[in-house]
Every structure is written in C-alpha cells, then in structure tokens.
Amino acid sequence: QLVESGGGLVQPGRSLRLSCAAFGFNFEDFAMYWVRQVPGKGLEWVSGISWDSGNIAYADSVKGRFTISRDNAKKSLYLQMNSLRPEDTALYYCVRYSSSELIPSPFEFWGQGTLVTVSA
Amino acid sequence: DLQMTQSPSSLSASVGDRVSITCRASQTIGSFLNWYQQKPGKAPQLLIFAASRLYSGVPSRFRGSGSGTYFTLTISSLQPEDSATYFCQQSYSAPENTFGQGTRLEIK
Secondary structure (H helix, E strand, O other), rough: OOEOOOEEEEOOOOEEEEEEOOOOOOOHHOOOOEEEEEOOOOOOEEEEEEEOOOOOOEOOOOOOOOOEEEOOOHHHHHEOOOOOOOOHOEEEEEEEOOOOOOOOOOOOEEEEEEEEEEEE | OOOOOEEEEEEEEEOOEOOOOOEOOOOOOOEEEEEEEEEOOOOOOEEEEEEOOEEOOOOOOOEEEEEEEEEEEEOOOOOHHHHHEEEEEEEEOOOOEEEOOOEEEOOO
C-alpha cells in the first residue's frame, strides 16, 4: 500500500512538500516515481528515484523547481515542490516501479493520490 | 521527445464484444510498452507489460500485442467492469516514461 499526503491549496510561487508512506513490501528494493494527473486528463511522469537515491530524474516541466527524495529507513518518498505554478495543479500519485533502477520497466503499483491546487 | 498516440480517444461497445485500442509510438520502442486501466476516482492499474505479458491477477480476456511502433490492447469479451479509461505507456526512454492520452471505454 502507498499512502500519499501533503497536498492542498497553495498560492502561485509558494512551496509544498508531498509525502508517501509505503506499507507491506520491501520499500528499499524498488525505484519510486511521482506521476501526476490533471483530473479528467492524461498522466504525466514528474520524477523518479532509484532504490538508493543514486539516480534521479525530473520531467522538464518541473526541473529546477521540484526535488524528489526518499528515506528507506522510514519507508517514505517525498516531493519538495517550490515555485509552484497554476499548471502544477493535479492529483499527484506515488508509484512503485517494478525495478530497483530507473531502467525500462512498468509502473507496478499506485497510491490513491494527493491533490495539489495552485491558485491565488 | 518520444510521443505516444492512442486511438480511438473514446469508444462504446456492448457486453461480449471484442474491442481493440491502438497505441503508436513516434519512434521504435521495441517491446517496452505497458497498458493501464483506470476506473473513475481510482488510481491506474497495470494490465499488460512488455507489450504482451499479462500482469498478475489480470483476466485473460485482456491481451496485448505489437512491437516497434504499433501496439494493440484487445479485450476479447467485454465485461461490465471493463468500463474505464485505458492508457499506454512507453518505458523505452526510461526514466522518461511517457503516456498516451488515454482511451475512454464505455459499456452500452
């Protein structure tokens, strides 16, 4: 199970930190991603992190503003979102990758998401 | 950037029908193609990975095929619970895993 938290309403330019708690599997064995979805629209990968944080990737749309991190001891994934824009408004999913590295693999398991709304 | 294009964007079919959804990649991606099902208000769920491999617990009426740039998701005998939006996703360019725009399937 993956349980996201930290979403909410925030003004443009402000920051928000999302968290994802993992239950029921060996968190440290898997790479993790954040994937977002504007309600009723498509899916966009945001950021991925390998099992040991040795490899990290960001979509161009968030590069330089968002930071992904993980704490394997706490079985938790994080997304620090700075300089938020209205176009960042979306449901943010925490997703378990099927591989430990950021190599070609499917998104194996998804949390239920946390909604981020960026508006004045 | 590698683009994924699904068709149709929506379709309507009856219980028992055979339906197919296609996904085209803007460049060859081998078999690095996955399919997901998303029901309203729920998170996506993995159906098919590596173009044709059925994920654990997924009914055998779901079948994936294709390679290179052209892929198909086929549901052999549509059930009421198959009403959902279906997404394809390429992992060829991992970590930059991109999705198709989705196909909404309605059961008549």
